[in-house]
Amino acid sequence: MNKRFIPVATPVVGGSEIKNVLKALLTKEISGYSKQYIPRFEKALANYVGTKHAIVVNSGTSAIHLALVALGIGPGDKVAVASYTNMASFFPVLQLGATPIPVDIESESWNMDPDDLIKIITPELSAIIVVHIFGHPAKMDEIMYLAKLHNIPVIEDCAEALGALNNGQMVGAIGVMGCHSFYANKMITTGEGGAVTTDSDDMAERVRSFASLSFGKVSKFFHEADGYNFRMSNIQAALGLAQLDRISKNIYKKRNIAATYNALLSGETRLQLPTERENQFNVYWMYHIRILGVDLNQRDWVISQFSEAGIETRPAFVPYSDQHKVLNLWNQSDVRATPKASSLGRQALYLPSGPDLKNKEIKNIAHHLKRIISQLQ
């Protein structure tokens, strides 16, 4: 094997990132209090998403945590969460002492199913966390309609979908708050990092305060609340500002990669490929596929076959209702079943989708996939 090992994704970092980070270091502007790059990155991000405010923080998980804290979520509260997601969408709910209610997915885009949300929505629900999974927006028109009917705030988990659109409106600007991740493999990166976007002055103020130890406004060390230190450093914001200039190019490349995979794989009856609904714009964060009819062992066998060919793939998320460890840790014995998410979790994986992926490599990956699934029963 003389070919390069193909990773699922590598970040694109170039001259402008190096220049910005170097400036932060040379000027010794490195903390989360610096006014050098942080306000500029926040302004540029808010402008891009189309919200009045953006507050940058140290991770996407922290962004979700802060959004819940800003809404006052705590013990006794129930929060509906899309079942098929990174557990980072669930853990902050548990850590705040609230109860997550998993909502099953629709099988077209693998996002929260409004028809399943209807079954659990009551005015007693304290919040809804919608996830735009793998870059495709959830059915926001239906979900926002239901949420408004019952007066329930919607938090959007946009960690995989910066730049995705629903009826021309960007995700992160639709619910009361949008939570973003700038982890190394996300649409843009600061290494580790995240942000909350919102039009609400009140929510912005609360998120900003809780993200920085809730320091007192009159007398700094008379704190307003028991806050967190979830600040992003100026070094990360320096990187992020340069990265935001690349977002259109990253989306263009991801969409091209998806179109190339689609063209090569659309005849495979064994596969469910990612979709793009009318009036929605998919940024195709990762090319996520489902192999119909397989069980967990077969799916894992496919992953191992790819690995032997020098191609890295990743298994699907394990839905909350199947996280046995979580059930033990938090002693939640009556977790709602979400069978569609569970089934997807056993049958799906994602293929290499890095912006630097070459056409030749995509052809090679598609060729291996066809060969591997032809060997399945």
Ligand SMILES: *Cc1c(COP(=O)(O)O)cnc(C)c1O
């Ligand atoms: C990555 C991710 C997160 C968490 O973001 P971090 O920056 O890694 O904390 C949350 N939700 C989803 C759907 C993600 O993919």
